[in-house]
Amino acid sequence: MGLLKGKVSVILLVFSLLVVLCASLSVSKEDQQLRLCKEHCRQQRQLDSRQRHQCETACEEYIREKERREQRDEPQSRHDPGKEVMIFEANPQTFVVPNHWDADVVLFVAQGEGTVSLVYTDRRESFNIERGHVMVIPAGVTAYLINKGNNDKLILVKLINPVSNIGKFESFFGPGGDNPESYFNAFSSDILEAAFKTSEDSLKRIFSQQREGAIIRASEEQIKALTHEKGSHWPFGGKGSRDSAPFHLLRQNPRESNDFGSLFEVDSNDYRQLRDLNVAVSFANITQGSMHTPYYNSRATKIAVVLNGKGYFEMACPHINSELREGTVFVVPPSHPFVTVASEDENLEVICFEINAENNHKFPLAGQRNILKNIEKEAKELAFATSAEEVDEVFRNQEEEFFFKGPRQQEHRRGYSII
Amino acid sequence: MGLLKGKVSVILLVFSLLVVLCASLSVSKEDQQLRLCKEHCRQQRQLDSRQRHQCETACEEYIREKERREQRDEPQSRHDPGKEVMIFEANPQTFVVPNHWDADVVLFVAQGEGTVSLVYTDRRESFNIERGHVMVIPAGVTAYLINKGNNDKLILVKLINPVSNIGKFESFFGPGGDNPESYFNAFSSDILEAAFKTSEDSLKRIFSQQREGAIIRASEEQIKALTHEKGSHWPFGGKGSRDSAPFHLLRQNPRESNDFGSLFEVDSNDYRQLRDLNVAVSFANITQGSMHTPYYNSRATKIAVVLNGKGYFEMACPHINSELREGTVFVVPPSHPFVTVASEDENLEVICFEINAENNHKFPLAGQRNILKNIEKEAKELAFATSAEEVDEVFRNQEEEFFFKGPRQQEHRRGYSII
Amino acid sequence: MGLLKGKVSVILLVFSLLVVLCASLSVSKEDQQLRLCKEHCRQQRQLDSRQRHQCETACEEYIREKERREQRDEPQSRHDPGKEVMIFEANPQTFVVPNHWDADVVLFVAQGEGTVSLVYTDRRESFNIERGHVMVIPAGVTAYLINKGNNDKLILVKLINPVSNIGKFESFFGPGGDNPESYFNAFSSDILEAAFKTSEDSLKRIFSQQREGAIIRASEEQIKALTHEKGSHWPFGGKGSRDSAPFHLLRQNPRESNDFGSLFEVDSNDYRQLRDLNVAVSFANITQGSMHTPYYNSRATKIAVVLNGKGYFEMACPHINSELREGTVFVVPPSHPFVTVASEDENLEVICFEINAENNHKFPLAGQRNILKNIEKEAKELAFATSAEEVDEVFRNQEEEFFFKGPRQQEHRRGYSII
Structure with a gap:
């Protein structure tokens, strides 16, 4: 919750002046990716020369932004007063010193257990948290935290929503x-x-x-004293208390679930604290060797963080292709089709913040709810310049809904479809 | 609805860093206009030297922005993550391939008849459209379109409202x-x-x-199959259906109407789909040889597109003076007084998108509802440094309300009032 | 209300690209302040080298912005399409010519008495105003004003909220x-x-x-005719009238009050006109030799203008330290702790506009409602690395709530705490 030196992966909504940027971390060979990305721009025949130029600029901007990010000399995108994602880790049996931010913080507990305390003028509220909890700490509210685990790190993934419309934020320590x-x-x-x-x-x-920094070792007695949940004890009871309580995302019924994966989701209808932020939070667990359907969010920008496992991610317009591993952050702009695939070896767990969530819809491009199935016969023929039967044969074959069996991944194919 | 190569006129909300820009297309002699615009800045005595400099900069920025726009190398204003207007044309008996935008699109049917189909996860909605219809296609919704006319082009004027707060947008083709x-x-x-x-x-x-592009020739059978309105047939009926239906702007009672012109207007009170966009749409038909009153919109920025006819347009602060003809787009910032005049030969038809429409008021500066009539006698005397009778004589003479008989236009007077 | 040549102090929300700026006018020795500000950055051990660099950049940007502002060549911050504060003065027995702005104006009457008239299509509303009134003049509404005082200037402090999202604004004179x-x-x-x-x-x-400018001398008869309040006489009565009426801030019960000062506050709950603007207005009268508690606003940016008296102001992150005197404007970003102290000689009167007021909370850092008192015993021990008793001794000593006896100011101490 402070300016902590733990493992912090930061990525920003990266848009260029001219073109939407599509970003993902940890691409090992950027030159190759840049080349492929530009080649893809050149293949798109509906683009005129100006649009083709923009597409190529998008590819370049993506690489530049990525380099800037890696050098850490410019944590803030110039062009979006933006949300930022941070991964926060506290060692077992530690205390995080009280502090506040000039930002609303949405957090997801990725690992461990602890207690968060929020301090107001008239009361204090304490909540036990564990893996799967989503919580909002409003701007200006002083909070402190203990990791009560004996062995496990407490790991939080945070979305920072600066109050200022410039997108700058920082943390403030009083004690x-x-x-x-x-x-x-x-x-x-x-x-x-x-x-x-x-x-x-x-x-x-x-x-x-105090010279020990923002995260300090706590004794067993201190831990014990601080982990008793006190949310119910506050002086002026009632109103407000329920709002601040964390929401257990992983104890809900999944929105999507089959053998190939599950998707949990919370928005402002379920958890009021997310309303003003216009944010939804979702957690996907993609079974090893599986994938989710290619789809797009109509209005939301998705910021995704890989919590466990390996896999890869592909996005269209411009084409981005990136390996995923623990700690990778990737961004999917609104209306951009994308797909995520888990490796053969282990499940891929991804936590996502969906920004501008109001009236957002997920539009699947394959599977039983594939929107393209709803196009009329004649429209299919005209659009694909082929028979509607041939189109239907392809579009109706996949009987699953959201998660599918993935491509066999004996070899890590990177070849583009040349169809 | 895609990145189409038809006749597309694009203009942006053009604001400079320092000063509001007032823009209009198709001014034939820009050097002369720049000179006149700057001269007007110099005449305003209440401006101090810094303000005068800003006024002149506004004139220059206007010309630069116009040049950029004409060269088409920079479609997006740097300073406003903006709305953009496009004119879209489809030839008779054609089909526009399904696509979606990362933007909400407000469209006005300027000519022709056709059918629009919107594709959702669970249904399809089809609506017949004709000249006068206003419709909103939400971001991410895949839509396709046919022009069922045998002879007429289908012409749509579109306002693009990007979802991203950077103002970048593009279209996506699945089929x-x-x-x-x-x-x-x-x-x-x-x-x-x-x-x-x-x-x-x-x-x-x-x-x-498919190699034919985004607009393709359709057979009569295909047209027939695709033009049957299917808005009522969708699986899960009821809710939502009415929202998507187009609104027939030209079948409403005009807000203003007399011998000299008519004004039709729709806002979110009449058409719910416009609510989140904070946009109103209006259509003015100015009788040949007539004009509308000088007026301003208190809060809305107006983006206007000339559909038919010729005429001219004048605006204050800085002074912009521009001829109008079919396809001209001009922008009027909030609170800036302006006037539009139809030529002697034909009616002038203009479609306008009013952005930031909530709580907007039109304040007329001449005619029966002239706001300046409501100033007290003593205030008139003090403000004009003349007798109230003389002021009233001028301000009460025009007995019409919104549209007036225009100036005689034997010669195209461009002389500035030197009163 | 116009582009007036009176004494106009202008300051902007000053944020840099990288770091929040903290601004205050009238710092006499800027080089010294820059040095101190940077020194403070270097002392903060929790900052890594990048953060330290940002902190120093914030200090530099602050000085640069201040210089720009003083040269008056760039009235608008590049980075925030911002609110601006102006001080407007009209001499006794004068009339301010009717005009409108492309901005919503929130005004506070700091001195004098007069009458404001607002002109609509269908009516005119006139309101008497006096010291303590808060009023909103919506964008586009033509307003005029008289100062009916025989001896006193009428002084208004205005917050300008441009309609355009670029932050540019100007005034328009019809008469x-x-x-x-x-x-x-x-x-x-x-x-x-x-x-x-x-x-x-x-x-x-x-x-x-008219050649006399925007503020002109009025005769006694004219003044008399124009000062009769006419808010009740308008043709279509009822709705709307109450909204426009000014709100008498100084006739409310103060939110905070003791021997050391009083704080009056109005937000959209009390005065509906402030709702859409998301602005609150507060007036602090700090008794001579007194101070308010160090505190921060959780979400609001405060723009403060000194109306009377002298004193000084300190803020954290980066450290800003500034003398205050009549006409000084200073800005406090959200969540930044700050304090204001009145001189020994006279009360300090400050009017503040709080921008982004919705859900804003003031969190006091000393006194009876000090939020740090609500931290648990063990958390205090851990955070301060000392005994909870010692902490409580300090945090519980101040028995007052918001305003306190100030530091003795025999000498104007500027020494930083080296604790």
Whole structure:
């Protein structure tokens, strides 16, 4: 929850000035990808020369943005006052020092168990969290956290939604000392003496001891004292309490489920805290050797983080092709068809934040609910310049709905369809 | 509805960094206009030197933006993640291949008749359209279209509202082949084989035949099969159906009407689909030799497209003066007074999209509802530094309300008032 | 209400591309401040080298923005399509010529008495205003104003909320002549003759007399005629009238009040006109020698204008330290802790516009409602690395709630806490 040095993968909504960018991390051979991406632009015959140029620029921007991101010298996209995703890890038996952000934070607990406490003017609310919980910490609310596990790291995936329309954000530590430095130390000493009606000596005693950083080791007694859930004990009870409580995404009925995978989803209808943010959260567990249908989100931009497993991801317009492994973050802009495939060896778990979720629809492009099945016979003939029977034969063959048996992956095929 | 090569006039909301830009197409002598525009800046005595400089910069930016637009190398304004207007034409007896946009599209049928079909996961909705219909195609919804006319082109004027807050948008073709290239062809062949559970051969047969582009010739039988309105036949009936139906703007009672012209208008109160877009659509038919009152929209930016006729347009601040003819697009920023005049020879038909329509009011500056009539006697005297009687004499003379007899246009006067 | 040459202090929401900027006017020694600001960045140990660099860039951007602002060559921040604050003054017994803005204007009457008239298509509404009134003039609504005072200037503090999402705005004069130049003079004379159905001579008589500018001397009779409140007399009565009426902020019960100061506040719950703007207005009167608690707004950006008195202001992240005097404008971004102190000699009066006010909370960092008091014992120990007793001793000592006795200011201490 702070500016932590743990493993933090950051990716941004990356749009260029001229063209939508499609991004994914951890592509090993970028030059090759750039070449393929541009080649694909050249193949699209409906594009005129200006559009072709834009498509190629999109490919280049994608690579540049990726390089910038890897060098970490420019964490913020210039062109989108954007949401950002962070992966946060706290070691077993640790305490995360109270802090607040100038951003609304949506978090998903990817691993471990702990307790989050939120501090208000009139009360404190504490909630036990575990793998599968989704929670919103509103901007300005001071929060602290313990990892009560003995062995496991507590891992949170966070979506940061800056309050400012410039997209800049930061965290603020009040309790602290030299490291993390307390914001109190930014004020002059006579201000603090007057504010706290106390002596410089007393202030020095409390605002200079902490030098261990934002995540510190806690004793078993401290852990025990801090993990008792106190959400119910607050002075002015009732209103508001339920809102702040985390939502257990993985205890819901999946929206989609078969042998090849499951999809869990929560939006503002289920969890009111997501309403103002216009965000939905979904968790996909794709069975080893399986895939989800090619589909697109009509309005939402998807920011996805791989939690477990390996696989790959393909997207159209411009064509992006990327291997996925634990910690990979990829972004899918609205209305862009894409597909994700799990490796043969292990399930692929992906957590997704869907931004601009209101009135968003998922439109599947294969399987039983394939939207293209709903096109009239004559329209199929005209569009494909072939017989409707031939089209139907292809479009009706897949009897599953959302998750399918994947391509055999003996060899990691990267060849583009040359059909 | 795709990236079509028809006659497409594009203009953008053009604002500069420093000053509001006022834009209009097809001004024949730009150097002269630039000179006049700047001269007008210099005449305004209430401006200090900095403001005068800004005014002149606005004039220059306007010319630069216009040049960029004409060269078509930069379709997107850098400064507004904007709405864009396109004119779309399909020849008689043609079919427009199914496609979707990452944008909400508001369309007005300017000429011809046809049928639009919208494809959802669970249904298809088809609507007959004809001149005067307004319709919204939401982002991500796959749509196709036929022009059933034997002789007339089907002409649509479209306002594109990108979903992305960067203002970038594009269209996506699923059904297709080499041209338009299907987005399926961006995926590798093993992905497609697994998704459709079929062989590479079958895929190749359907995804490689189409080479005719996005608008293709249809036979009479195909036209007939596709023009039967099917809005009522969809599986899960009821809810939603009415929303998608087009709205017949020209069959409403006009908001303003007299011998000199008529104004038809639809906003979200009449047509729910416009609500989220915050857009209103209006159609003005100005009788030959007539004009509308000088007025301004309090909050809305108006994007106007000339459908028929000739005339001219004048706007204040900075002063823009432009001839109008079929296909001209002009933009009027909020609160900027402007006037449009039809030529002596034919009526002038203009379709307008009003962006940011909520709580917008039109404030007329002449005629019976002239707001300046409502100023107190003493305020008139003070403001004009003359007698209230003299002011009233001028402000009360025009007995019409919105459309007036225009200036005699024997000669095309371009002289600025030097009063 | 126009582009007036009176004393106008303008400051903008100043955010840089990379880092939030914290701004305040009238810092006398900027080089010294820059040095201190950067030094503070270097002291923060939790920052890594990239974050430290950003912090220093924030300091530099702040100085640059301040210089730009002082040179007045660039009134608009490039990075925020922003709200702007203006101070408007009209001499005793003057009339402000009717005009409208392409912006919603929230105004606070800081001094004097007068009458504002708003002109609509179907009516006029007039309201008497005096010190303490808050009022909203919607974009596009033509308004005029008299200062009826015999001796006092009428002083308004205005927050300008541009309609355009580019943040550009300007004012438009209809009634006028050469100065202020009427927008009618931008139209060619044949247009005006047709629109008003009158001769060029008549037009010339009314649109060329005024040369005195936007604020002009009024006679006693004119003042008398124009100050009779006419809000109740309008033709179509009822609806709307109450909305436009000003709200008397200083006649409400203060939200906070003790011997050391008072805080008055109005938001959209009390005054509906503020709803769409998402703005709250507050007025703080800090007793001489007193201060308010260090606190932060969770979501709102505060733009503050000093109306009377002297004092100083400190903010954290980056550290900004600024003297305050009449006319100073300072900006506090969301979630940034800050404090304001009145001088020993006189009360400090500050009017604040809080932008993005919805769901905003003020979180006090000292005093009885100090949020840090609500942290558990063990969390205090862990966070401060000291005993909870020592922490409580400091955090519970201040028995006041929002306003406190300030630091003794014999000498103007600028030394930073080196605790």
